[in-house]
Amino acid sequence: MSKTKESIGNYDVINKDFVTRREVLMLGAAAVVGSTLKENTMASPNVATTLTNLQGKVNSYIAKDFKYLLDEKMAGLSNSQIEQHLKLYHAYIAKANDLQSKLKTVSLDGVNPTYAPMRELLLESSYAVNGAIYHELYFNNLTSKESKPNHELTSALEERFGSTDKFIDYLKASGKCMRGWVIVGFNMRASHLDVFGLDTHNMWSPANFVPILALDVYEHAYMIDYGIDRAKYLDAFVKNLNWDIVGKRLNLALKNPTGLESTM
Ligand SMILES: [Fe+2]
Structure with missing residues (x-):
């Protein structure tokens, strides 16, 4: 596939010159097989308005394997509960790939x-x-294995919440408030730990916030084990919380900040 490069401001932009046969067929422009995109654009405005600039692999989300959790047999989180939850996770992976694919050719x-x-x-x-x-x-951030917050996490929790125990109380209360998620993370803008509540996957977690702990409070996360008794689920979640992972995530966030410079 031939490519050209042009400059926009200080940035070099790679342009795809040729459309593939598949793309042409998808666009309903069979007559222009082998033509350049530039030529297509001139010949058919529809091509220019339906071909998006999305590049890369369509199936870019590959499910991670969490079956090891079933072997761990976590106290208070049954294998039946985890198995159903994992099915839901796989469905999100499939749908994320499906929507990315559709966006490649959306009008x-x-x-x-x-x-x-x-x-x-x-x-x-x-x-x-x-x-x-x-x-x-x-x-x-789930495990049946014993774990505890590392030094950095303990310090950050004490600084923000007073103590680890007070943070756990705050986390559980947050879990009772929300309909989807409670996300704990490092706020790069304010330079401290923060907690945000989400009623659905895609709302209310601000930019420059790096998640280090995710608590799922959708009913599907606990209905099999606890019916509508969310408080018991929250107790089980905290009991199986993998503090080692949460601490490592905090260390990574501090070492490799992903937030933009707050003054920009
Ligand atoms: Fe979930």
């Missing part, structure tokens, strides 16, 4: 903020992707 014609297929795909893509990522954070 750019007539888009607007009231309704457009592109708008719906953009919105629901963030829902599916966060549904996958938050579940990975969640399953990965």
Whole structure:
């Protein structure tokens, strides 16, 4: 595939010159097989308005393997509960890939903020992707093994909440407030630990916030084991919380801050 490079401001931009046969077929422009994109654009405005700039692999989300949790037999979180939850996680992975695929060829014609297929795909893509990522954070911060906060995490919890025990009380109370998630993370803008509540996967976690602990409070996370008794589930979650992982995530966040410079 031939490519050209041009400069926009200080940035070099690689442009794809040729469309593939598959792309042409998908666009319903069979007559222009072998033509360049530039030529296609001149010959058919539809090509320019339906071919998006998304590049890369379509199936870029590959499910992580959390079956080891079933072997751990966590106290208070049954294998039946975890198995059903993992099925849901796999569905989010599949849907995230599906929506990314659809966005590659979505129509750019007539888009607007009231309704457009592109708008719906953009919105629901963030829902599916966060549904996958938050579940990975969640399953990965569970274990039946004994663990405790490391020095850095203990210090950060004490600084922000007074003590680890007070943080746990705060976490459980937050879990009772929300309908989807409680996410604990390092706030790069304010330079301290923070807790944010989410009623769905794709809302209310601010930018520059690096998650280090994910608590799923959707009913699907505990209904099999506890019915509607969320308090008992929250006790079980804390009992199986992998403090080692949470501490490592904090260390990584502090070492490799992903937030933008707050003054920018
Ligand atoms: Fe979940």
